[in-house]
Amino acid sequence: MAEAAVENPDQLITSTDPEHPANLIPSLCAKFWTLGWVTGTGGGCSIRDDNLVYLAPSGVQKELMKPTDIYVLSLKDQDPAHKQQRTYLRSPPTYKPSQCTPLFLAAFTRRGAGCCIHTHSHWAVLVTLLLEAKGNSKVFEINNIEQIKGFGKGFGKVGNLGYHDTLRIPVIENTPHEEDLTEYLEAAMEEYPDTYAVLVRRHGVYVWGDNVHKAKTQCESADKVSIYSLDYLFQLAVEMHQLGLPWISDIAQIAPQRS
Numbered sequence: 268m269a270e271a272a273v274e275n276p277d278q279l280i281t282s283t284d285p286e287h288p289a290n291l292i293p294s295l296c297a298k299f300w301t302l303g304w305v306t307g308t309g310g311g312c313s314i315r316d317d318n319l320v321y322l323a324p325s326g327v328q329k330e331l332m333k334p335t336d337i338y339v340l341s342l343k344d345q346d347p348a349h350k351q352q353r354t355y356l357r358s359p360p361t362y363k364p365s366q367c368t369p370l371f372l373a374a375f376t377r378r379g380a381g382c383c384i385h386t387h388s389h390w391a392v393l394v395t396l397l398l399e400a401k402g403n404s405k406v407f408e409i410n411n412i413e414q415i416k417g418f419g420k421g422f423g424k425v426g427n428l429g430y431h432d433t434l435r436i437p438v439i440e441n442t443p444h445e446e447d448l449t450e451y452l453e454a455a456m457e458e459y460p461d462t463y464a465v466l467v468r469r470h471g472v473y474v475w476g477d478n479v480h481k482a483k484t485q486c487e488s489a490d491k492v493s494i495y496s497l498d499y500l501f502q503l504a505v506e507m508h509q510l511g512l513p514w515i516s517d518i519a520q521i522a523p524q525r526s
């Protein structure tokens with residue numbers, strides 16, 4: 268791991284602004300820990316601010332991270348021919364960068380995302396297990412649920428999905444090493460160009476948005492994605508399954524009755 272020459276690397280992670288990525292990543296991960304989305308060392312998130320990418324270290328309890336633990340790299344200074352040899356503008360002294368780094372970078376470079384969140388949410392894992400039991404299905408599909416309207420139609424598209432539209436999230440198989448997921452995540456992005464998320468079987472989910480707020484909370488207009496909405500849908504789907512209810516239904520024909 269090489270480090271590029273920057274006069275004062277620590278300046279890159281020093282700010283009193285709580286919205287600065289070096290402050291936001293630890294506070295988001297602490298919040299995600301309370302939701303069960305990051306557990307132990309699993310899960311995490313990364314933020315891109317223009318050309319700068321902020322990343323957590325690997326193998327640390329993500330909810331206990333500090334701004335001084337954060338890595339910073341310059342996206343344009345990475346050599347696409349040598350993906351494994353990344354150069355960092357700023358590295359904490361005793362860690363390695365998150366194993367999720369190449370997956371986060373895929374969201375930034377291939378989708379222009381400003382934030383990518385990786386959770387180990389129970390609901391995400393359970394959905395992938397239910398799909399495994401349903402013939403190892405490679406896509407989660409759900410329609411006719413109001414919350415679907417919270418999702419944009421897709422990368423570069425204007426507007427949101429409608430109530431009767433089908434939300435599709437591809438599922439990739441887990442690999443023993445997180446980095447090895449990258450090629451499958453990239454292939455899923457190609458196959459499902461509109462998706463804002465990729466489920467990883469028996470592991471969790473990667474979700475991205477064009478900025479941190481869109482990735483995390485907003486859900487009311489195009490090109491916005493909500494990890495909260497997504498986790499809500501995963502939970503709903505698991506509970507629908509427990510009740511014997513299908514995720515895809517054909518109720519578009521049923522018009523509301525006026526008395």
Ligand SMILES: CSC[C@@H](O)[C@@H](O)C(=O)COP(=O)(O)O
Nearest residue numbers: 308309310325326327365366367
């Ligand atoms: C419980 S270990 C989990 C890791 O292998 C991985 O899945 C993960 O999400 C976090 O990797 P990390 O390198 O610690 O950022």
Ligand SMILES: [Zn+2]
Nearest residue numbers: 309310385471
């Ligand atoms: Zn993980």
